[in-house]
Amino acid sequence: MNVTPIKTDADFRTALSEIERLWDAEPETPEGDRLDVLMTLVEAYERRHHPMPIADPIAAIEFMLEQRGMTRADLEPIIGSSGRVSEVLNRRRALTLPMIRRLSEELRIPPEILIQPYDLKRVA
DSSP: OOOOOOOSHHHHHHHHHHHHHHTTOOTTSHHHHHHHHHHHHHHHHHHHHSOOOOOOHHHHHHHHHHHTTOOGGGGHHHHOSHHHHHHHHTTSSOOOHHHHHHHHHHHOOOHHHHTSOOOOOOOO
8 A cells, every 4th residue: 555654744735636536436445445555644643733623612612603594682591691791702791501512512613612711701
């Protein structure tokens, strides 16, 4: 099979080109096996050299609202009053554990995103 580790960005680009060439390979064939190994190596390289930052909790909530065609008012049963929703989304109040649990369940946002620290605005 002659597959080598991905050590440089040039190796990475070469592996991506090879993956593209093999993309339609049938599983359980030499080409399919090569594709599987190359994809595993590329994923490992990306995790090491191009890690994805965890999303900001408020940005994640806003994104899910947009994706689902929801409004701030739709968060009231999850977070509380319209004032409370406004405080949370305007970063004046932190998410509480009960809010995180409900948001995770209702909006399908992974709790590991919602528990991330984020900056709050100071009230003058």
